[in-house]
Amino acid sequence: MTANALPAGDDPRRLLTDIRALAHRVRLDRRVTWFALLLLAAVTLVAIPIDWLSLDADCGGADGPCHIRRLNRAYYWLPALLLAYTAIAGYAVRAARARGLGARVLPYVLTGVALAVLSAAAWLFATLYWRSHPVPVNPLPTWMMVIDGLVAPAGTIGVALLVLAWLERHVALLVFTLGYLAVVLMPLDAAWVPPFGYLSSFLVPQLVNGIVLLLGAAWFAMAHRRVR
Amino acid sequence: MTAEADVPESPAHPVTGLDDVVHQRVRLGVLTITHEARRVEFGYLRTQLQLTAGNLSQHLGVLESAGLIEVEKGYAGRRGRTWITLTAAGQQALAEEIGRLKALIARVESGETARDS
Numbered sequence: 001m002t003a004n005a006l007p008a009g010d011d012p013r014r015l016l017t018d019i020r021a022l023a024h025r026v027r028l029d030r031r032v033t034w035f036a037l038l039l040l041a042a043v044t045l046v047a048i049p050i051d052w053l054s055l056d057a058d059c060g061g062a063d064g065p066c067h068i069r070r071l072n073r074a075y076y077w078l079p080a081l082l083l084a085y086t087a088i089a090g091y092a093v094r095a096a097r098a099r100g101l102g103a104r105v106l107p108y109v110l111t112g113v114a115l116a117v118l119s120a121a122a123w124l125f126a127t128l129y130w131r132s133h134p135v136p137v138n139p140l141p142t143w144m145m146v147i148d149g150l151v152a153p154a155g156t157i158g159v160a161l162l163v164l165a166w167l168e169r170h171v172a173l174l175v176f177t178l179g180y181l182a183v184v185l186m187p188l189d190a191a192w193v194p195p196f197g198y199l200s201s202f203l204v205p206q207l208v209n210g211i212v213l214l215l216g217a218a219w220f221a222m223a224h225r226r227v228r
Numbered sequence: 229m230t231a232e233a234d235v236p237e238s239p240a241h242p243v244t245g246l247d248d249v250v251h252q253r254v255r256l257g258v259l260t261i262t263h264e265a266r267r268v269e270f271g272y273l274r275t276q277l278q279l280t281a282g283n284l285s286q287h288l289g290v291l292e293s294a295g296l297i298e299v300e301k302g303y304a305g306r307r308g309r310t311w312i313t314l315t316a317a318g319q320q321a322l323a324e325e326i327g328r329l330k331a332l333i334a335r336v337e338s339g340e341t342a343r344d345s
Binding site for chain 1: 253257260261263264265266267269270271276313326330333336
C-alpha cells in the first residue's frame with residue numbers, strides 16, 4: 001500500500017496544510033491585539049499628568065545625585081494595570097463569543113496580574129531600600145538599569161505583550177513588542193536637556209511609550225480590518 | 229532458524245494506524261477548529277468548513293458517537309445556539325492523527341530520498 005492508495009482529498013501533506021490553515025484562521029478571528037494596545041496606551045498616557053503631580057525629585061546640588069519618589073506606582077499603576085488586563089480579557093471573551101469561538105484568556109490575565117504585582121513589589125522594595133541606604137553618587141550599572149526598566153510599569157506592559165504574542169503565536173506582535181521594549185529600555189542621552197524642567201525627563205519617555213502603543217493599536221486595527 | 233526469524237521487525241506502516249473516524253477532511257477540520265478554539269459554535273464551523281447544516285450535522289454525529297466531541301445546545305438571547313467542545317478522547321485522537329500524518333509524510337519523503345540516491 002502506498003500513499004497514493006489514499007483518496008486525493010486525504011493526501012497527508014494537504015491535510016496537514018489544511019489543519020494549520022484552520023488553526024491559524026481561528027487564532028486570527030480571536031485576536032483583539034488592537035484593543036489591548038489601545039487600552040495600555042490610554043493607561044500610559046493618563047499616567048503622565050498623574051506622574052507630573054506625584055513625582056517628587058530631590059536633586060540637592062546642581063551636580064549631585066537625585067532622590068526620586070514615584071508615589072503613583074502603588075496608587076495608580078497597580079490598580080490601572082489590573083483593571084486594564086481584566087478589561088482586555090473581558091473584551092477578548094466577548095469578541096470571541098460573538099464570532100462563535102471560545103477564548104483562552106486565563107494564562108494572559110494571570111501573567112498580567114503577576115507582572116503588575118511584581119512591579120509594585122519591586123517599587124516597594126526599592127523605596128524601603130533607598131530609605132535606609134545612601135543614594136549612589138555614580139550611575140548604576142547597565143544591567144541594573146535594564147532590570148529596573150523591565151519591572152517598571154512600561155517594561156511589564158512589554159513583557160505582558162510578549163506573553164500574549166507567544167500565546168497567540170502572533171509574529172507581528174512579537175516584532176512590535178521587541179521594538180517597544182527597545183524604546184522603553186533605551187537609556188536617555190546624558191547630554192539631553194529636558195524641555196520643561198527636571199521632572200519632564202521622566203515624563204517625555206512616558207509620552208513616547210504611550211505614542212508607540214497608540215500607533216501599534218492603530219496599525220493592528222487596520223491590519224485586523226483588512227484580514228476580516 | 230526459520231526464514232521469518234531473519235526478517236527484522238519493522239514498525240507498522242503509519243497508514244495501518246489511521247482511524248477512519250478522524251482521518252476524514254471535514255471531521256479532522258472540526259477537531260482542529262474545536263481544539264484551537266476550546267469551544268466553537270455550529271455556525272462558525274459551517275462557515276469555515278463551507279458545509280451545509282445537514283452535512284455538518286452528520287459529521288458531528290459521527291464524532292459525537294465516537295465520543296470525540298460533546299454537543300451542547302443552548303440559547304444566546306432568543307437565538308438557539310449549538311456549541312461543540314472537544315473531549316479528552318478527541319484531543320488524543322487529534323494528536324495521534326497529526327502524529328501519524330507526519331510519520332506518513334516522513335516515510336514517503338525518506339522513500340523518495342532513497343529512490344533518488
